[in-house]
Amino acid sequence: MTPILRAGTVADIDALPALWRRAEAGPSTTETADDVRWLLERDPEALLVADVEGEIVGSLIAGWDGWRGTFYRLAVDPAHRRRGLATRMVEAGEERLRSLGAKRLNAIVESEEADAMAFWASAGYKLQTARSRFVKNLS
Template sequence: MSDLHVRAGSPADLDAVLAFWKIAAEGTSISDDTDGVARLVARDPESLLLAEQGGELVGTVIAGFDGWRCHLYRLAVHPGHRRQGIGGALLAAAEERFRALGGRRGDAMVLDRNEPAQHAWRAAGYAPEPQWSRWVKHLDG
């Protein structure tokens, strides 16, 4: 893993990221489109973190900070590169970013049905908070 490089994504990376999520991410989101990810990168250029190994995209995480809370989305590692520390490296980079911005608490969106992801999040020190229930409203109609 010595050649692993984590960097911020740019608008030039959007097509590759969207294609990557179709392979590596569990499920899809209504915001998994070029316009949605472009808005993210335009609003917060350092939020989309990409892990590359040998010039190949092998992992992603969105590390968004709204000035109050730190939010983690789309932690995904290519199936052929899992269990090599890539997810941990992405989370370490996200947490470093959050600390530099003054963030004090990170929360992650993890699908209930995705047990391997839950294991990875727990291994990184994250835990579900049973006292909270997530309420969602899709704003696209």
Template sequence: MIVVELGRADADAAIALWEAAGLTRPWNPPRADFDRAVAGPASAVLGIRDGGALVATAMVGEDGHRGWLYYLAVDPARRREGLGRALVAAAEAWIAARGGVKAQLMVRGDNADAAAFYERLGYDVQDTVVLGRRLDG
């Protein structure tokens, strides 16, 4: 399994995978998220291909102290093959290589399967409250 940084040409395939995995929401345009991540110096979209097909992705970013994981998606037909685990490890390495000392992520409250996956990888629920505000409208 080789994890690579994706580029703009991979946007359609990545977004299709995110949609197949149920990660997109109407109020959060995935194209804008993808474009910002691949254009920014503090973020990337990582991927795994099988042949030419993109089968897994993870968006990663860092703020100089903490790293964040987003859009971890595995082709539903390819789950339980270690692709998600490989991407989390690659994302953690990406963060650590930039000086990050902690990896964080958010899981929607109704996504028990995702929470269980991350807990198996050593992530635990943090005693924090995430507050947010949209700035685009």
């Protein structure tokens, strides 16, 4: 069955960690259920999910800070890969962010994830090697 793309809801939050584990994109310290709940309270359409008869088989967070759009947590259940689902999700996220006024999009990708790096390149995104990302955990 073809997954339906829709805005994620609070009811989907509990399914996300299991999806992320299946997709080998395990939950991080900054993306807990409470964090996703907080995100949805502030931006109810930021989370996009792929749903097959009530089972969440894909996720994408399309964040908007008022200046540029950023993609996080693109994950597709291995049983649903190689069918264009990630591409459909990114295209839907791009349309959402374009409609909000985004002129530039970023994708946060772990550099050791070769498949993810190849996917984003195939989707038309360019790796910026001239910049580094600095992070600091506050908790």
